Amino acid sequence: xxxxxxxxxxxxGAGVAGLAAAAGLNGHPDIEYQIYERATRLEEIGASIxxxxxxxxxxxRLGVDNALDDSIAFRNKSGFxxxxxxxxxxxxxxxxxxxxxxxxxxSTARFYRADLQKALLAHVPSSRIHLKxxxxxxxxxxxxxxxxxxxxxxxxxxxDILLGAxxxxxxxxxxxxxxxxxxxxGWVAFRSVFDVKLLEGLEDAVLNEANHxxxxxxxxxxxxxxxxxxxxxxxxxxxxxxxDAPYKxxxxxxxxxxxxxxxxxxxxxxxxxxxxxxxxxxxQYPNTAAPALDRWTYGHGxxxxxxxxxxxxxxxxxxxxxxxxxxAYAFVAALWHVFxxxxxxxxxxxxxxxxxxxxxxxxPHTDRVISTVHEGNxxxxxxxxxxxxxxxxxxxxxxxxxxxxxxxHEHDVVASLTKAIAQELKENSxxxxx
Ligand SMILES: Cc1cc2nc3c(=O)[nH]c(=O)nc-3n(C[C@H](O)[C@H](O)[C@H](O)COP(=O)(O)OP(=O)(O)OC[C@H]3O[C@@H](n4cnc5c(N)ncnc54)[C@H](O)[C@@H]3O)c2cc1C
Numbered sequence: 001x002x003x004x005x006x007x008x009x010x011x012x013g014a015g016v017a018g019l020a021a022a023a024g025l026n027g028h029p030d031i032e033y034q035i036y037e038r039a040t041r042l043e044e045i046g047a048s049i050x051x052x053x054x055x056x057x058x059x060x061r062l063g064v065d066n067a068l069d070d071s072i073a074f075r076n077k078s079g080f081x082x083x084x085x086x087x088x089x090x091x092x093x094x095x096x097x098x099x100x101x102x103x104x105x106x107s108t109a110r111f112y113r114a115d116l117q118k119a120l121l122a123h124v125p126s127s128r129i130h131l132k133x134x135x136x137x138x139x140x141x142x143x144x145x146x147x148x149x150x151x152x153x154x155x156x157x158x159x160d161i162l163l164g165a166x167x168x169x170x171x172x173x174x175x176x177x178x179x180x181x182x183x184x185x186g187w188v189a190f191r192s193v194f195d196v197k198l199l200e201g202l203e204d205a206v207l208n209e210a211n212h213x214x215x216x217x218x219x220x221x222x223x224x225x226x227x228x229x230x231x232x233x234x235x236x237x238x239x240x241x242x243x244d245a246p247y248k249x250x251x252x253x254x255x256x257x258x259x260x261x262x263x264x265x266x267x268x269x270x271x272x273x274x275x276x277x278x279x280x281x282x283x284q285y286p287n288t289a290a291p292a293l294d295r296w297t298y299g300h301g302x303x304x305x306x307x308x309x310x311x312x313x314x315x316x317x318x319x320x321x322x323x324x325x326x327x328a329y330a331f332v333a334a335l336w337h338v339f340x341x342x343x344x345x346x347x348x349x350x351x352x353x354x355x356x357x358x359x360x361x362x363x364p365h366t367d368r369v370i371s372t373v374h375e376g377n378x379x380x381x382x383x384x385x386x387x388x389x390x391x392x393x394x395x396x397x398x399x400x401x402x403x404x405x406x407x408x409h410e411h412d413v414v415a416s417l418t419k420a421i422a423q424e425l426k427e428n429s430x431x432x433x434x
Contacts, residue, residue: 017307052409055322301352
């Protein structure tokens with residue numbers, strides 16, 4: 001008997017979501033995938049990235065256990081995901097805690113982003129990754145019942161399904177929802193990653209924990225990473241609508257002035273000054289965000305989005321890496337559910353069913369994340385516009401009353417998928433049609 005063609009998936013973007021989805025599709029005998037990446041090579045750019053228990057558990061489900069290795073994943077000695085400190089006194093003001101039972105290997109971990117990307121890449125044959133392929137368009141062809149995908153170099157490929165995992169400035173999203181470009185939130189992060197040896201002699205509570213110091217007008221995050229590295233993330237906030245807002249035109253991952261950064265923190269506690277002064281450089285990352293999309297399924301029910309492309313919430317709450325991994329898992333699990341090995345045929349309605357199941361699993365959760373992020377950004381801008389100075393008591397109260405992000409970092413994607421499958425079953429039961 002002639003073999004039916006495999007279901008083909010084109011993944012746009014070899015970032016965290018795209019590579020995690022690829023890892024999850026490995027092993028499905030009836031599905032084949034290819035990744036199309038705009039970059040000319042997958043080089044080591046970027047700074048640090050955090051994964052919460054959700055992302056780490058999901059990586060394990062996807063078979064990417066190597067990413068959990070202590071050599072690249074740094075976990076706080078204390079077990080607290082984050083420690084909050086006062087900018088001037090260095091005293092601990094508050095901590096984040098895990099709310100559910102978390103295995104030590106799933107405790108919040110911080111990575112040098114390039115290490116996480118390498119760990120994911122180890123699960124994807126290089127022959128499946130096509131570099132210098134910037135997405136241009138995707139058109140459904142009814143005669144062949146598949147998609148023709150075009151790239152900026154003029155080449156085309158066909159596929160049954162397209163997953164747009166091309167990051168916060170997603171060309172796939174822009175193609176289907178032209179007015180969805182993320183906007184600058186007014187926050188610029190100054191990030192650097194350097195050898196922890198540059199901080200020799202600094203207290204253990206700083207070297208072996210992830211600390212977030214809050215001051216009246218800015219914060220500083222610092223943490224050890226895997227591979228003997230350390231990161232600091234400073235920041236500058238301004239009203240994004242102010243015509244004279246500094247950094248209004250800054251570009252993402254561009255050179256920053258480390259002396260300006262040192263100046264921002266010159267009155268802060270000596271521990272902070274030591275870290276900022278040790279940083280050999282800094283790079284600027286203007287933070288952008290966009291409202292939630294109305295839907296995630298396009299192109300005759302054959303195209304969907306994942307990661308920052310699906311929910312441009314910016315770098316807030318250090319949630320982006322884990323959200324991208326959970327998206328990838330839900331996308332892959334929906335395909336495995338609708339097309340279990342040996343199914344053979346793959347009709348348009350089944351493809352649509354799988355993509356809607358994925359959307360139903362993820363979108364309610366990521367919509368809530370986005371609205372939380374926008375609320376937080378609005379509050380910051382309102383404070384900036386009031387220009388009122390905060391008392392010490394007010395600052396401490398603000399640290400303590402911050403929103404607790406545990407529901408993001410401990411979200412259970414498997415439970416959401418199970419619920420979405422049950423909802424689908426209920427809607428399709430004969431009783432629901434009476
Ligand atoms: C090089 C790089 C460095 C980063 N550094 C940090 C960091 O230091 N800290 C942090 O918190 N977050 C960083 N991020 C963002 C972080 O990876 C994501 O927020 C998060 O992990 C979600 O992953 P994602 O897969 O949705 O997007 P990303 O990880 O951003 O991946 C998107 C991928 O799509 C590719 N792409 C973009 N446009 C196209 C196109 N038109 N056609 C084909 N491919 C395209 C990109 O080159 C990239 O490889 C970085 C992203 C990149 C790409």
